[in-house]
Structure formats: structure tokens, C-alpha cells
Amino acid sequence: MTSRQLMHRSEVAVSVELETPGMTLNIGPQHPSTHGVLRLVAKISGERIHEIEPVIGYMHRGYEKLSEVRTYAQITALVNRIDWVAGFANEVPFILGVEKLVGVEAPERAQWIRLILTELARISSHLVFMCSFPLELGASTPLMHMLRDREHILELIEDVTGGRFHPNFNRVGGVKPAYGGGSKTKKQSMDLPAGFFKRTLKAMDLMDQTCEDIDTLVTGNELVRARTIGIGVIPAEKAIEYGMSGPNLRASGVAYDLRKVDNYLPYDQIDFDVVTRTGGDSFDRYLVRVGEIRESVKIIRQAVDIIPAGPLQAKVPRVLKVPEGQVYSRAENPKGEFGYYIVSEGGKMPYRLKIRSTSFSNLSILPWILVGQLIPDLVAIMGSLDFVLGDVDR
Amino acid sequence: MNIWLELALTLVVMLVVVLTASLVTIYVELKAGSHMQARIGPYYAGGRWGWAQPLADGAKFLQKEDLAPAKADRPVYRLAPFVVMMSALGIFAVIPLGPDLVGAKLDLGVYFLLAISSFSALGVLMAGWSSANKYSLIGGLRAAAQLIAYEIPLILAVVAVVIQAGTMSLIGIVDAQQATLFTLGGIEVALPFILTGQLVSFFIFMIAAVAELSRIPFDMPIAESELTMGYLTEYTGIRFTMFFLGEYATVVGFSAIAATLYLGGYGAPFLPESMANVAGPAILLLKVSALVFVIIWIRFTWPRLREDQLQSMAWRWLIPISLINIAVIAVFKVAF
Numbered sequence: 001m002t003s004r005q006l007m008h009r010s011e012v013a014v015s016v017e018l019e020t021p022g023m024t025l026n027i028g029p030q031h032p033s034t035h036g037v038l039r040l041v042a043k044i045s046g047e048r049i050h051e052i053e054p055v056i057g058y059m060h061r062g063y064e065k066l067s068e069v070r071t072y073a074q075i076t077a078l079v080n081r082i083d084w085v086a087g088f089a090n091e092v093p094f095i096l097g098v099e100k101l102v103g104v105e106a107p108e109r110a111q112w113i114r115l116i117l118t119e120l121a122r123i124s125s126h127l128v129f130m131c132s133f134p135l136e137l138g139a140s141t142p143l144m145h146m147l148r149d150r151e152h153i154l155e156l157i158e159d160v161t162g163g164r165f166h167p168n169f170n171r172v173g174g175v176k177p178a179y180g181g182g183s184k185t186k187k188q189s190m191d192l193p194a195g196f197f198k199r200t201l202k203a204m205d206l207m208d209q210t211c212e213d214i215d216t217l218v219t220g221n222e223l224v225r226a227r228t229i230g231i232g233v234i235p236a237e238k239a240i241e242y243g244m245s246g247p248n249l250r251a252s253g254v255a256y257d258l259r260k261v262d263n264y265l266p267y268d269q270i271d272f273d274v275v276t277r278t279g280g281d282s283f284d285r286y287l288v289r290v291g292e293i294r295e296s297v298k299i300i301r302q303a304v305d306i307i308p309a310g311p312l313q314a315k316v317p318r319v320l321k322v323p324e325g326q327v328y329s330r331a332e333n334p335k336g337e338f339g340y341y342i343v344s345e346g347g348k349m350p351y352r353l354k355i356r357s358t359s360f361s362n363l364s365i366l367p368w369i370l371v372g373q374l375i376p377d378l379v380a381i382m383g384s385l386d387f388v389l390g391d392v393d394r
Numbered sequence: 395m396n397i398w399l400e401l402a403l404t405l406v407v408m409l410v411v412v413l414t415a416s417l418v419t420i421y422v423e424l425k426a427g428s429h430m431q432a433r434i435g436p437y438y439a440g441g442r443w444g445w446a447q448p449l450a451d452g453a454k455f456l457q458k459e460d461l462a463p464a465k466a467d468r469p470v471y472r473l474a475p476f477v478v479m480m481s482a483l484g485i486f487a488v489i490p491l492g493p494d495l496v497g498a499k500l501d502l503g504v505y506f507l508l509a510i511s512s513f514s515a516l517g518v519l520m521a522g523w524s525s526a527n528k529y530s531l532i533g534g535l536r537a538a539a540q541l542i543a544y545e546i547p548l549i550l551a552v553v554a555v556v557i558q559a560g561t562m563s564l565i566g567i568v569d570a571q572q573a574t575l576f577t578l579g580g581i582e583v584a585l586p587f588i589l590t591g592q593l594v595s596f597f598i599f600m601i602a603a604v605a606e607l608s609r610i611p612f613d614m615p616i617a618e619s620e621l622t623m624g625y626l627t628e629y630t631g632i633r634f635t636m637f638f639l640g641e642y643a644t645v646v647g648f649s650a651i652a653a654t655l656y657l658g659g660y661g662a663p664f665l666p667e668s669m670a671n672v673a674g675p676a677i678l679l680l681k682v683s684a685l686v687f688v689i690i691w692i693r694f695t696w697p698r699l700r701e702d703q704l705q706s707m708a709w710r711w712l713i714p715i716s717l718i719n720i721a722v723i724a725v726f727k728v729a730f
Contacts, residue, residue, distance in 0.1 A: 025528050033619040047532065047701070136619045138610055138698025144431035223611055223696045226703060375532070376700045379620050 022050060025375075029058045033136045033379045036389030040366070040378075047375045054366050059393040067353040072098050072172060072320055075353070079340075080166040082357055083391035086125035086334045087166045088117045088157065094340045095170040096264055097329025101322050101344055102172060104314050108266070110174040112307040113192065115265040116200070117157060117169065118331075119296040119303070123207060124153040125334035126289045126296075129386045133286055134218050136383035137227050142217045149210040152203040159193050172320055174313035191312065197304045204297045211294055219290065228283035232369055232381035235280060242365040246336020246358060247288040248385055252280035258332035270302050282384035289386070292334075321347060333358055335386060355394050359387035404497050412486050415682075416642035420448040423642075423690045430694045455638075458631035463526050466628070470524035475629070475636035477517030482640040484510035485647035490565050492660050492674030503564035504556055507651055508549055511606065514644065515541040518608075518615060521637075522625035533624025536701055537615035540605060543708035544612075548602035550716035551595040554723045555587055555655045568659035586658035591726060594719045596656040598712055603648040604689060605704065607641065611696040612704055649685035650678065657681045 022045040029037040037058035043051040063082060067075045079094050080087040092114055099105060106114070127150040131143040154164045161167030161176070169176050218224055234244070239252040249256055257274040259267040275291030277284035324346045330339035339356035362385055370378055421436075424447055428435025436444025462471050487497040488506050500506050515537055522534015556562055559570035567587075574582040575590065588596045605612040616624040626637055653659060658681075660674030699707075 023528060032622060134697060138613065138617070138619065139696060141431050141694045144433050148432050221696065223699060227697060227700060374700065374702070375620050376614070376617070376698070 027378075029055075033382060034389075035132070035382075035387060038363075038387075038389055038392070040370075042370075042375075042378075044375070049370055049373050049375070049378060052367055052370045052378075054363060056360075056363075056389075056392050059389045061390075061394065063394045064353055064355055067350055069349060071348045072322065072350070075350070076170055077166070077168045079355075080168055081390060082355065082394055083125075083333065083335060083338070083359065083388050084165055085128045085388055086121040087163070088121040088161070088169065089125070089331070089333045090338060091167070091170040092118055092265070093329045093331035093333075093338055094342075095172060096331065097327045097340050097342045098172050098322065100327050100329060101325050101342060102316070102320065103323075104173045104316055106174045107311050107314055108308050109310040110312045110314075111266055112303055113160070113175050113312070114170065115267065115270075116300055116303050116307070117160065117167070118265070119299050120153050120157055120200075122334040123293050123296045124150050124157070126293050127153070127210070129286075129289050130214055130218070133383040133386070134224065136379045137224060139218070139221070139224065142214070145213055145217065146210070149206065149213070152206050156196070156200055156203055159196060159199070171313065171316075173316035174311070176312075197307075200300060200304055204301055207293065207297045211290065211297075214290055214293075219287070225283065227376070227380055228286065228384065229279075229281060231282045231377050232373070232384060233279065233281045234365065234369060238365065238368065239280070242368070243361040244336065244365060245361065246333065247275075247292060248285055248336065248362050250274065250276045251284040251288045253278040258330060258337055262330065262332075264331055266306075267299075269306060270299050272299050272302075282380050285384040285386070319348065322350070330356070335359055335388070335391065336362060357391045357394055359389075359391035360394075363387050363392055408486050408497055409483070412483055412643050412646070413639065415646045416639050417448040417452075419642045419646055419686055419690075420451075420638075421445065422686070423693075424448070426687065426690055427694050430691070452635060452639075455631055455635040458634075460631040460633060461628070463628050465526035467524035467526070470520050471628075472633070474517045474521035474524065475633040475640070477520060478514045478640040479517075479636045479643075481510055481512075481514035481517065482643035482647060484513070485644070485651065488564055489647070489650045489654060489678075490568060490660060490674075491678055492671040493565065494671050495660075495674060496565065499565065500563065502562050504552055504562045504567070504655075507564075508545075508552065511644070511647070511651075512541060512545055514640065518625050521629070522615075525625065525628040527628050529621040529623075530625045530627050533615045533617070533621045533627070536617075536621075537608060537625065539701065540608065540612065540615060540704065543705050544602045544605040547598050547708060547712035547716050548606065550713065550720060551599040551602065552655065554595040554716070554720050555592060557720065557724050557727055558587060558590075558592065560727075564654055564659070567655060568661050571658045572661045584661075584663060586656060586661075588656040591723060592656055595716060595723075596652070598716050598719070599652055599656070600685075600688075601712065602708075603652065604692060605708075607644055607648060607689070609641075609645070609689065610693040611699050613698055614701050614704065617698060645686055645689055646682060649682045649689065652685055653678060653681035657685075 022043050025042045025044050026039065027042055028034040028039040034040070039055040039058065041053045041055060042049050063078050066078060070078065076091050076095065079090045082090050127146045130146040134142040157167060158164045161169040234252050236252040236254050239249050239254065253276055255274045255276045260274055272295050275288050275295055277288055322344045324344055326341070326343045328339060328341045330337055336358040338358050341354035341356070342350050343352040345351040369381060373381065425435045436447035438444060439450045440446025462468055485507060488500050488503040490496040518537040519534045522530045522537065555567060559567040561567060561570065571586045572584045574584055576583055608615045616626060626634065629637060660670065660678045662677045665673060
């Protein structure tokens with residue numbers, strides 16, 4: 001107080017004006033563009049954000065703890081639900097980790113089926129992004145078109161696995177044998193449903209059309225460009241620093257794709273490109289995903305050509321006992337690196353399962369990237385990061 | 395006729411016409427939007443084509459509880475929807491449906507229109523401030539900023555018309571568009587203003603009108619994905635319905651203004667003068683429908699702009715362009 005008394009009256013007036021407190025705006029947990037229940041506590045003045053703190057945990061379902069009292073086969077049904085727009089892709093790294101612990105390897109055909117379904121899940125996840133991202137900018141039309149086209153993909157996944165979002169299709173040592181294919185004898189009929197590859201190729205042709213639609217509806221839209229180009233630029237170092245992965249990282253110019261780096265499914269036999277952009281802004285993150293849909297279509301077309309005949313299951317004991325050991329298994333999910341750290345002390349259930357979920361790591365950049373942005377840009381940036389709250393909170 | 399009876403009759407007719415037009419606009423938006431978005435839209439209500447959907451929606455809203463937040467400034471909060479509605483209905487008081495079919499024959503009709511249409515921003519600001527909600531407040535302030543930015547190009551676009559017509563009376567403006575410009579092979583040709591030099595100001599008027607209506611791409615005051623529903627966030631039931639109906643009535647209202655100022659209003663080529671009062675409303679309706687459809691079409695085509703982008707568009711582009719436009723039109727007016 002003493003310093004204030006010493007000041008001249010005019011100076012006091014100035015300092016009072018400077019001390020005008022900002023407004024604290026609680027964005028979420030119930031808010032249209034927080035993809036569920038993310039909460040952001042923002043200190044704003046006008047519409048400019050000065051400080052932002054994400055609060056997560058509103059959707060914590062305790063999957064890591066639940067896994068400790070479930071057998072490995074039951075956990076597959078849980079991990080489906082982490083990132084629910086790409087259920088199948090979540091299963092793959094988990095089952096690969098368990099297979100590594102047990103020491104079995106799935107037959108080749110099963111590996112290829114996993115690869116095809118993972119790519120289908122990737123397309124479906126990116127199509128959801130194509131719905132939500134323009135919607136957050138205020139364009140409601142792409143939503144309906146992309147959801148309609150996603151049905152073609154979901155139908156394929158449903159054909160094979162019986163589930164649209166939660167396939168629960170992977171087994172240790174292979175995939176679930178599906179009825180209805182092959183010739184009449186029972187043994188051969190445990191395969192993919194008849195005509196699946198034909199339908200897949202047809203759906204891929206439709207996806208080409210969808211990509212054209214995306215380009216005409218969104219990519220070329222002047223206002224989308226005005227709202228996203230140069231907004232939310234994440235430089236490559238920052239992206240790596242914050243542990244980002246997947247399309248968000250590749251949009252910043254880092255060509256890091258576990259499909260190329262890790263060689264986990266037969267991706268090495270397929271010719272595809274890692275889509276990268278160098279701008280690192282919201283529009284580039286969007287473009288990377290459009291490119292990845294095209295690449296996935298390419299991958300699936302090749303996989304359908306290559307896929308060998310053979311069994312779907314390796315010999316695995318009926319009651320699976322996993323030997324003592326630990327493994328970290330990861331895969332390139334639609335949203336980025338998705339990993340499981342499995343600790344087994346022997347027996348039917350894991351001792352501990354740590355889930356390294358993609359959206360959680362991708363979102364950790366929010367307090368850095370959102371400072372100094374406007375509220376409309378906050379929505380554009382969050383939309384371009386493509387997160388799912390189930391994937392953040394687990 | 396007794397003046398009070400005449401006034402009551404005019405009011406009732408106007409109210410019915412405006413509310414029906416708004417409901418039809420809502421229906422068209424539901425249905426046309428659906429077809430643009432690869433879906434069917436309302437289907438069951440009313441038995442066929444879902445024609446009764448706006449009525450059903452209205453009936454639903456009427457049943458909802460009329461809530462006001464605990465910390466709301468209640469009198470203001472309750473009054474705000476009426477202000478918006480009044481502004482929307484006021485537009486129709488001076489729109490001529492025919493040479494004699496007009497609520498109030500004002501010599502300064504254009505002036506009245508501009509005044510009453512910007513009145514709705516007051517209601518929006520009232521709603522935003524009195525809701526005691528931060529989202530509402532930001533929405534209300536955005537609406538106010540938008541009004542200041544867009545009222546000027548709107549007025550300047552209309553000034554160009556007034557200069558060309560030489561009158562501020564709406565009927566006078568329609569008459570000016572029916573005046574013979576030249577005779578071609580014995581046929582007297584009259585053209586609406588949009589074809590006689592007002593194309594630029596027509597586009598400026600439409601852009602500014604969409605901004606004033608706060609519809610996509612200028613719906614920042616509502617901005618569902620940013621501000622939940624902006625100034626509408628806290629409103630429920632009948633008061634929300636009034637905002638909603640008011641918005642669509644204003645869509646029709648601004649389309650009617652544009653049709654009158656630029657597309658020849660109730661007039662049409664080769665229409666005998668004796669028919670003007672009978673066919674006038676239908677001709678105006680046709681023109682209004684086309685403009686309403688364009689406004690709906692825009693909504694399903696573009697995303698939302700940012701507030702600062704809108705401001706820079708208004709101040710750096712639309713206002714200079716409309717000033718040049720006025721100068722050019724004034725020069726032509728004096729020269730010819």
C-alpha cells in the first residue's frame with residue numbers, strides 16, 4: 001500500500017487499469033467441442049487466452065486396474081474401449097505383446113487379417129476426424145457425408161468380427177475363426193466370410209470417392225483455410241518434447257511411423273509412403289490425415305492381393321498361462337503410438353498393465369500451444385489434434 | 395373505416411404472414427439442409443414429408459419450463475426476446491407487398507428499416523449481459539462488435555440504391571425500378587436495380603445481411619462449438635422460441651428488403667398496373683424465397699469465420715468498396 005500512496009494520482013489510475021483482472025472461463029467438462037469430458041480452465045482477457053490448465057480424469061474407467069483381475073483374453077475386450085473410434089487398432093499391440101511373452105507367433109494369414117483390419121480402423125478413425133474437425137469450425141455438412149461413408153468401413157469390420165466398434169477379434173496366437181467362408185467342409189469354413197475381399201476392394205473404390213469429396217468439401221474451402229492455416233503451429237522440436245506421435249507429429253515434418261520403424265505386422269512387404277507435412281499447423285494436421293486415408297486404401301489393396309491362405313490360429317493351450325516377464329509392445333494407431341507395458345508374474349492374469357495411450361501424450365501440449373490463442377482458435381487447434389477422451393483417461 | 399379496426403386488421407394479417415413465413419423458412423432449412431447433407435430430414439411429423447415439424451418443435455418448446463438463472467438480471471433477461479422479436483416484426487411494417495398493400499406508407503421507409511433492423515442487436519446484447527453466463531456475455535459482445543462492423547457497409551449499400559432511385563420511400567424505389575429505361579422494338583423495358591448498376595451493392599448488402607442475421611459463416615455470437623450457444627445459452631422454452639422465430643423472421647425480412655431494393659420488389663416485367671395489387675405479393679414471395687434459399691445454402695457450405703477476420707473483412711474491404719460504389723453511382727446519376 002505504501003508504494004501506492006507515494007504515487008501521483010494519474011499513475012494510480014493507470015495502474016488500476018492495468019490490474020483489471022481477467023476472466024476465468026471454464027470450458028467443459030460439458031462443452032460441444034471437448035469431445036466428451038475434457039475440462040479446460042482458461043484465464044482469458046477478451047477472447048485471448050493467457051493461461052490454460054487442462055483437467056482430465058472425468059472419464060477414468062480404471063482399465064489398468066481392471067486388467068489386473070482379468071485373463072488376457074478378457075483384457076482384449078477392455079482395450080477395445082480405450083480409443084473407441086479405432087477399437088481394433090487398440091487390440092493389436094496388446095495381443096502382440098502377449099504373444100511375445102508367451103513365445104507364439106500368429107500364422108501368416110492371421111497377421112495379414114490383423115493388418116487389413118488395422119488399416120480399416122485407421123480409415124474409420126480418420127473419417128471421424130473428417131466429421132468433427134470441420135464441425136468444430138462450424139461446417140456441419142462434411143459430418144453427414146463422412147459418417148455415411150464410414151458405414152462402408154464399419155460394415156466390413158462387422159462382417160469379419162461381428163462388432164462395429166468393439167471387434168474383440170484378436171486371440172493370442174491368431175484371430176477369432178469366423179464362420180461362413182471357404183468350401184463346405186467345416187475346417188475350411190473357419191475363415192473370413194465369403195466375398196470379403198471383393199467387398200473390401202469395392203469399399204476401397206468408394207473411399208477414393210470419399211477422399212475426392214473431402215477435398216471438394218473441406219480442403220478447397222476458402223474459409224476452412226482462413227481458419228486453420230498458420231493456426232496452432234507446433235514446431236518439430238516441441239512436438240517431440242511433448243511426446244506427440246502419429247499424424248500430429250508427422251504434420252510437423254517428422255517422418256516417424258512405427259509401421260516403418262518397428263516392422264510389427266507384415267508392413268515391410270507393402271509399398272506405402274509416410275505422409276508428412278512441414279507446416280505443423282492445424283491445416284497440415286488435417287492434410288496428413290487425408291493423405292493417410294489414401295495410403296491406407298493403397299495398403300489394403302496390396303494386402304488383399306498378397307494375403308496367403310492358411311490357418312487363422314497357432315497352437316495355443318486352452319488355458320493360457322503366461323510365463324514371468326515384462327514386455328513393452330507398441331503399434332502405430334490412427335492417432336499415434338499406442339503401447340502396453342505388460343508385467344507378468346506367471347499365471348492367467350497380468351500383474352500390471354500400463355497403457356501408453358496416444359491422446360494423453362498428444363494432449364500434453366495443450367497448455368503450451370493454447371496460450372496466446374483466441375477462443376475460436378482453441379477450438380480449431382483442439383479439433384486438429386484429434387483426441388478421444390476415452391483414450392486420455394482410460 | 396375506423397382507424398383502430400384498420401390497425402388491428404393490418405397487425406393480425408402481418409403477424410400471420412410473418413409467422414407463417416418464418417415457420418416455412420424453418421421447414422425449408424430442415425429439409426433443404428438435410429438433402430444437402432445426405433440425410434432425409436423430418437419425415438413423420440404431419441403424415442407426409444414431415445411438413446408439421448416446425449409446429450411440433452414449437453409445441454415442444456412451449457411445454458418447456460421457462461427458466462432464468464439465479465443470478466440473472468430478471469427484467470432485462472425476460473425482456474430481451476421481445477426486443478429481438480419486435481425488431482424482426484417491425485421490418486415487415488414497411489415492406490410493400492403491392493402498391494397499396496403496405497403496413498405503413500412511410501416516406502422514409504428505408505431509414506425506418508435500417509433503424510428497426512439494427513434494433514435486434516440491442517436485444518442480443520441485453521440477453522448476453524443479463525444471463526449471468528460468461529459464454530452469453532462473450533456472445534453478446536461479439537454480436538455488438540459485429541453490428542458496428544456490418545451496419546456501415548449495409549447502410550452504404552442501401553445509400554447507393556437511394557441515390558439511384560432518388561427517394562427513400564420503398565414504394566418509390568419499386569416504382570423507380572419499373573420506370574422505362576429504353577424501348578426495344580416497341581417494347582418498353584424496365585430493369586431491376588441489380589441489373590442497372592447495383593450488382594456490387596447487392597452483394598455487399600447480402601454479405602452484411604447474413605452477418606447481421608448472425609448466420610453461418612458469421613454466426614460468431616452463437617458459435618455452438620466455441621460458446622455453446624452464445625447469448626442463447628441460458629434461454630429455454632417460449633423465450634428461446636421467440637429468439638428462434640425472430641431469427642427466421644429476420645431472414646425473411648432481410649430477403650424481402652433485398653428483393654425490394656434490388657430485385658424490383660412486387661413488380662414484374664409486363665405486369666399490367668391493375669394486377670399489381672393482386673399478383674404483387676406472389677411475385678415478392680418468389681423473389682424472397684430465392685434469396686432465403688441462398689442464405690440457407692450458404693449455411694451448409696461454409697464454416698464459421700473468426701471475429702477478427704470478420705472485422706478486417708468489413709473495415710478493409712466492404713466499406714471501401716461500398717464507398718467507391720456510391721461515388722460511381724452518384725457520378726452516373728449526375729451525368730445521365
